[in-house]
Amino acid sequence: MTAHRKDDHVRLAHAQYAPASEPSRPDETQWPNQFDEVRFVHHALTGTDREKVSLTTRFAGVHWPVPLYINAMTGGSPRTGEINRDLAIAARETGLPIATGSMSPYLKDPGTASTFSVVRREHPDGFVLANLNAGATPEQARRAVGLLDADALQIHLNTVQETVMPEGDRAFSHWAPGIARIAAAVDVPVIVKEVGFGLSGRTVRELRSLGVHAADVAGSGGTNFARIENDRRDRPDYAYLEGWGLSTPAALLDARDCGLPLLASGGVRHPLDIVRALALGAHAVGASGPFLTTLLDGGVDALVRHITTWLDHLTALMTLLGAHTPDALAHCDVLLTGSLRAFCLDRGLMTTAAKGVTA
Template identity: 70%
Template sequence: MIGQRKDDHVRLAAEQQRAHSGSNQFDEVSFVHHALAGIDRPDVSLSTAFAGISWQVPLYINAMTGGSTKTGIINRDLAIAARETGVPLASGSMSAYFKDPSCAGTFSVLRTQNPDGFVLANVNATASVEKAQRAVDLLRADALQIHINTVQETVMPEGDRSFSSWVPQIEKIAAAVDVPVIVKEVGFGLSRETVLTLRDLGVRVADLGGRGGTDFARIENGRREFADYAHLHGWGLSTPASLLDTRDAGIPVLASGGVRNPLDVVRALALGASGVGVSGGFLRTLLDDGVTALIAQITTWLDQLAALQTMLGAPTPADLTRCDLTVHGDLRTFCIDRGIDTRSLARRSRSVGAPDELMGSTR
C-alpha cells in the first residue's frame, strides 16, 4: 500500500505540473533595472554557504520520492543528474523504509549513484531519534530534512491526525543527530512565527516550501473517494510571501515551491534565500524527456544563473540581497497586512555605497 501511494504521488504530481497555469507570486517580485550595474562574468561565483554548509551552487533538487520500484528508478536518475551537474539532492520521505526495510535500495541509490555529492535524508516529524539517525546512516547523508505537512496529512485518507508531538520531537532530533537539521514544509509555506520557533528548537535551517508549485492538498484530495477537500486547494503562504515574512528571523532559509525558471531562483536569492530547491519542474522533465534532458536543463539553469548575476552586478548569490526589488499585487497586500516594509527593498542598493553614476536618475 505504501509503494502504491508513492507511485500515486508521483503520477498526480506530474499531472499537476503539466496542467499548471504557469503563474504564481514570483511574478509579483520585480528587479529595478540599473543599466550600468553589470560586472564581468569571470568575477561571478555561484557558491553559497550557510549554517556551516557550503554548496558550489545555490540550486538543489528537493525532496520527491522513494519506497517503490518505480520511484527507485526515479531516484536513480535524479542522483545521476545531481552527480553530473554538481547540485545537492534531497531524498523523499523515508517513512516507507522504516515500515519496509526491503525498499532501502530505492533510497540508498541516491548515494550509490552520487557518491561524492551533497545528499539530504528526509524523515517526518514523528520519527524517533533512532529512525532519524538510521535515515542519515543509510544515505551517508550530509544533512537531514524533517518535513512538516499538517495540511497534507489532514487531507490524506490515511494521514496523521495528531500533531502536538511534532515540536518536542523536532527538538529531540535536532539535538541528537550528527548532521545539520533542516525543517521543510511540503508546499504550504513557513511563517515568521514558525521559523522563530524552529530557531528556538535548535534547527539550523528552514526550507520554506511555499505555495505555488506542487499542491499536496490537491494530490491527496485526488486520492479520496469523494474528493471532498477541494476547499483546501491553494492553501498556505507562497514562497515569496514566506521569504518576505521570515526576513531576519535568525536562521538561514532555503526557498522551494513554485520555482519555474532561473529568474525565480534569482528572485528567491534576492529575497534572502541561501539556496533554492526545485522538485515538480525537474520531475516533469525527467518523466517526459529522460535523465539526459534533465541534466541539460539543470546545466542551462546554472549557466543562466551566472548570467543573471553578471547582469545584476552580483558577484555571489548572497550579493543579490543588495539588488533593488519592487513588490506588487496581492503579495504587496500581504506585506502590508503583516507589517512588512517593502519600500526599503526598492532602495537598498543605495545603502551599500552604490556609485552615483550607476544609479543615474534613481537618486
C-alpha cells in the first residue's frame, strides 16, 4: 500500500506541472504565485563583475557550494528508487545538495532501503539530507541518518496533507516534543520543513526553542499536496483546502527575524524566483516539481542541463544586482506589491530600508 501511494504521489505531482489540455474545473482553487509580487528596484550602476560572484552559501554550520538544492520528493517503491537514482546523478553532476523523500517506508519495511540509499551511492561525496516525519522516534532518526551517511536530517511537517490523506495521521500534538528529542539525539544538523503550506514566524520561533538548526519555509505555489491527497480520495471532498497556507515569500517575510537560518522552497519556477527568495532572507533555495518534471519528461541529461542553466542564470542575475554572494542579495532594494504587500501590512511586518524591502 505504501509503495502504491508513493507512485501515486509522483504521478499526481507530475500531472500538476503538465500543460493544461483542457480548462480547469470551475470549482478548482488556483494558487497564485506571490513571487511575482516581489520586484527589484533597478539601479543601472549597481552591476559587478561576474568573476567576483561566488555562489557559496553557509548557514547553521553547513557549507554548500551553491544556494540551490534538490528538495525531498520520493522513495519507497522500485519506480521511485529509480527516480532517486537519477536525481542523485544529476545532483552529483551539478554539485547540488539533495534530500530524499520521506524514509518512513524504510522504517516500516527495510526491504525498501535501496530506494533511498541509492542517493548516497550515486552522490558519494555530496551533501545528502535524510527525511522523516515529525512522529519518528530518535532511534528511527538515527537509523535514517545512518542508512544514508546523511549530512543533515530533514523533518517534514505536513498536517494539511495528513488531514486530507485517506490513510493519514490524525494526532499531531506529540510532534513538537518529538522534534526536540530527535534534535538532541542525532549528530547532524536538523532542518524542519513544511511540504507546501508554509512555516509562519510563530512556528519558526517554536522550532528554535526545540533545538532545530534551520527551517525550510516551503510555502504554497508549487506542488499542492492537498490536491494530490484529495485526488486519491473516493470522494474529492476536501477541494476547499487546496488554497490553504502561506506562500513562500509570505513565510520568509513572516519568519525573517525569528532567530533561525531560513531556507526556501515551494513555487520556485526559475532563477529569478531563487534570487527573490534569497533577497527575502533565505540562505538557499530548494526545488522539487520543476526538476521532477524535467527528469520524467527528458531524462537525466535534460535535468543536468536544466540545473546547469539555472546556476548560470543565477550567477548572471547576481552580477546584474551587484551581489557578490547569496547573502548580499538581502541588501538589494525590493518592492512588495499586491496581496503580498497586503499580507505584510495585515501582519504588522515592519520593512526597513536597511534590509532593502519596502511594502
